[in-house]
Amino acid sequence: MITLLPLMIERVGIIVILAFLLSQMKSFRKLVNYEQNLPGKFQLIILFGFFGIISNYTGIEISNHSIVHSEWLTAVGSEHALANTRVMGIGIGGLLGGPWVGLGIGLIAGIHRLSLGGFTAAACAISSVAAGIAAGLLGRQRRRKGGEITPIFAVGIGMIMEAFQMVIILLSAKPFEQALALVQVIGLPMIFINGLGSLLFVFILQAIIRDDQRTRVLQTNRAFRITDQTLPFFRKGLNPDSCNAIANIVLNLTNADAIAITDDKQVLAHAGAGSDHHIPLKGLETGLTREALQLGELLIARSKDNIYCMHKDCPLAAAVVLPLKVHQETVGTLKMYFTNPNKLDDVHQELAEGLANLFSTQLELAEAEKQTRLLKDAEIKALQAQVHPHFLFNSINTISVLCRTDSEKARSLLLGLSSFFRSNLQGARQLLIPLEKELEHVQAYLLLEQARFPERYKMTYSLAPGLEKILIPPFTLQPLIENTIHHAFSRLNVQGEITITIYTHKGFLYISVQDNGQGISDERILELGKKIVASEKGTGTAIYNIKQRLDGIYNGRAGLSIQSNSCSPGTTIKITIPMDQKGVSD
Incomplete structure (x- = not known):
């Protein structure tokens, strides 16, 4: 018994070394990661059945109490038996693949053991099949309960089998x-020995799983870093500037020797090796890229000939080319080049595929943001173009009357009306205008209103010097003045006073419109700016429209506030606009 022990340890070492060598192969790693599809199960049966056969061949022939033969065995004497590690491979295979895999492995190892002979051949064949099925059932039951095939569990199964x-x-x-x-x-x-072998075997399997998990984590972390750094540039779409920045980011964060990005017609950026002749904006340099665009599929080249570069001294010897897609249409390619074909391994291929998917998603998001901005601009311009028809009719009627009594004033009002509508048309086509243009719009409006109601309204301006050219959204002040005239003074007999104060403070432009008219109830203030409210005169949309345009143009950085109450006269509306123009939706 003591003499047998070191020889058995030697046999276990052979199997463990073989398993370690196989663990460096990607196909073996896939198998031991609990591959449960039918081809995977079949491969497990073949692989661990092979381990069982090797265990039989390397077994130790026993007769009575002595060792007969300890070399490579091809047959066992009829009165002899065999000590080996066959059950170890059968048990591990069953634990990984389940009872059907265990049955298959047991049949292969058992039939081979039966063919070698010996008085225990039949018993060993039967036990091999039974051990495979039992290990498979126990492993499946453990996984269903959420457990893992731990070393202690494997040792117990190996010794029990x-x-x-x-x-x-x-x-x-x-x-x-x-x-x-x-x-x-x-x-x-x-x-x-079978318990020890099972322990070592599971340690190898756990090392494989840990390595794969570590690789996935590192690869995922790298992909996220690349995604995070490239996102601002993808928002600008596929253009030479954004793609050049993206290509350099990807080059710095991967082991590729060159990175290129194309649209469907030309190279937009190329960073790294081969930059001397892979020049952006000069068409598609390689036939491989044209083929990838046509097929819309991943293509791999592992030689210069497969890249189809026409430059004879091109250092690029391998490449993976992936299509960039927006709504299932190929709009460009991402290319990772290598000067040594051996560097293009499975890790780089999987990373490239992941990046292509992430980049395609980013391009779709950029397209969606672009469409959102276009829709927002259309809504803003529609709001800017709104003009109350009754104001036009009233102005024309006033001018018509004055044509008979005061032709010069009629002429002045006609010019004012022309200026007012010119401002309307220009404002509907522009996102921002100089402050002085908005004030001209207000003056044209007041000129027409005061012609209808002389001495009823008094306007006062307080404008800090040097602010005339500051850009603000059109239709910011004029609707507020119109709103004040229609609502603040409609029930008062006193002269209406409106004060416009404009100044800057800490990087913001402040516009204050103050009146001495009737106040606004607290309930009404809560509604203004948040929704369209009912109005006896007009559409009830002035404050709401201004608030919506400020939010849309400045992405929430601008503000509008109202200070008033129904118990005392006067209302102050204050608009706050950032002067740096950052984040303006254009």
């Missing part, structure tokens, strides 16, 4: 005395 084999040998091998003598010699060493 080997002990089970000893029981079957005692029950089925004849003569019983010989079977009992064999179990006394090989029982404990085989139970111990």
